[in-house]
Amino acid sequence: xxxxxxxxxxxxxxxxxxxxxxxxxxxxxxxxxxxxxxxxxxxxxxxxxxxxxxxxxxxxxxxxxxxxxxxxxxxxxxxxxxxxxxxxxxxxxxxxxxxxxxxxxxxxxxxxxxxxxxxxxxxxxxxxxxxxxxxxxxxxxxxxxxxxxxxxxxxxxxxxxxxxxxxxxxxxxxxxxxxxxxxxxxxxxxxxxxxxxxxxxxxxxxxxxxxxxxxxxxxxxxxxxxxxxxxxxxxxxxxxxxxxxxxxxxxxxxxxxxxxxxxxxxxxxxxxxxxxxxxxxxxxxxxxxxxxxxxxxxxxxxxxxxxxxxxxxxxxxxxxxxxxxxxxxxxxxxxxxx
Ligand SMILES: Nc1ncnc2c1ncn2[C@@H]1O[C@H](COP(=O)(O)OP(=O)(O)OP(=O)(O)O)[C@@H](O)[C@H]1O
Ligand SMILES: [Mg+2]
Numbered sequence: 001x002x003x004x005x006x007x008x009x010x011x012x013x014x015x016x017x018x019x020x021x022x023x024x025x026x027x028x029x030x031x032x033x034x035x036x037x038x039x040x041x042x043x044x045x046x047x048x049x050x051x052x053x054x055x056x057x058x059x060x061x062x063x064x065x066x067x068x069x070x071x072x073x074x075x076x077x078x079x080x081x082x083x084x085x086x087x088x089x090x091x092x093x094x095x096x097x098x099x100x101x102x103x104x105x106x107x108x109x110x111x112x113x114x115x116x117x118x119x120x121x122x123x124x125x126x127x128x129x130x131x132x133x134x135x136x137x138x139x140x141x142x143x144x145x146x147x148x149x150x151x152x153x154x155x156x157x158x159x160x161x162x163x164x165x166x167x168x169x170x171x172x173x174x175x176x177x178x179x180x181x182x183x184x185x186x187x188x189x190x191x192x193x194x195x196x197x198x199x200x201x202x203x204x205x206x207x208x209x210x211x212x213x214x215x216x217x218x219x220x221x222x223x224x225x226x227x228x229x230x231x232x233x234x235x236x237x238x239x240x241x242x243x244x245x246x247x248x249x250x251x252x253x254x255x256x257x258x259x260x261x262x263x264x265x266x267x268x269x270x271x272x273x274x275x276x277x278x279x280x281x282x283x284x285x286x287x288x289x290x291x292x293x294x295x296x297x298x299x300x301x302x303x304x305x306x307x308x309x310x311x312x313x314x315x316x317x318x319x320x321x322x323x324x325x326x327x328x329x330x331x332x333x334x335x336x337x338x
Pocket of ligand 2: 061062177
């Protein structure tokens with residue numbers, strides 16, 4: 001790729017060529033004895049939102065940092081839009097916007113000053129940096145807060161400013177490392193809208209998340225990472241289908257009838273339902289959606305009365321459990337946020 005192809009001042013932020021946005025082959029990072037990333041392949045297409053989903057310590061951040069030239073690649077190789085990451089780090093930094101860098105900028109400066117300074121640090125002229133700051137503050141709904149010091153910002157405002165800062169140079173590829181961790185549901189929703197708008201604008205997004213619903217909502221394709229390895233990849237639908245066709249969700253009139261219902265399901269399907277922590281609620285995994293009728297008829301015959309019934313695709317939570325043999329890390333504080 002030539003520098004001319006990187007000049008996007010006139011058009012959308014998409015480089016020329018048919019290269020993948022990210023191509024990684026056998027990426028490895030070892031810390032001491034510990035292989036944090038143990039041979040990951042990745043192919044992110046231009047214009048998509050690609051989600052990397054995994055629990056705490058899975059290796060998500062380490063992988064992003066290697067792709068962004070912030071960490072040395074120990075083995076394997078990677079390209080961003082056809083540019084070799086290890087060979088041309090300077091070029092890669094022009095192609096990739098990384099959030100999380102912003103924390104290093106001055107807390108006592110205002111949002112506007114911070115964006116301006118960030119632009120100047122990237123070699124943009126003072127006047128142009130001012131102009132870009134105004135544009136970005138408007139786009140991220142930070143106009144009112146523009147002249148407040150960052151120290152007074154809420155978590156959600158910081159995330160938005162962080163993302164704004166990563167867009168100053170209009171990179172065609174954005175890395176978002178857990179963009180909504182710790183945000184309240186409304187602010188998360190706004191962040192999702194912002195991310196979708198970036199993609200509509202021509203950006204490619206590689207995001208990491210521990211939130212199954214976030215990957216499901218946002219990502220065109222998902223790689224599930226566990227202990228530094230990719231354990232599955234596909235569209236949200238493909239991953240759900242891999243686990244079983246559907247789930248029958250039942251709410252019993254009498255929570256006391258749960259043991260009987262479990263027995264009936266076991267008799268009909270040969271497997272146990274998953275009990276929900278909510279009283280009287282159970283989920284029955286089905287190989288075929290039409291088995292739902294057999295289960296319902298058997299329950300009625302046994303005298304178990306049901307308040308509500310629905311058939312749904314399994315959640316990504318169930319997908320994760322099926323793929324890795326464990327949940328998404330119930331010990332972490334993210335558990336309540338889905
Ligand atoms: N600089 C480092 N030195 C030593 N070990 C590290 C370093 N950075 C990460 N690790 C280890 O590598 C593993 C992967 O960490 P990483 O931060 O990539 O996980 P993650 O998937 O981003 O987790 P989280 O969801 O908690 O952010 C962890 O076991 C972590 O302790
Ligand atoms: Mg991380």
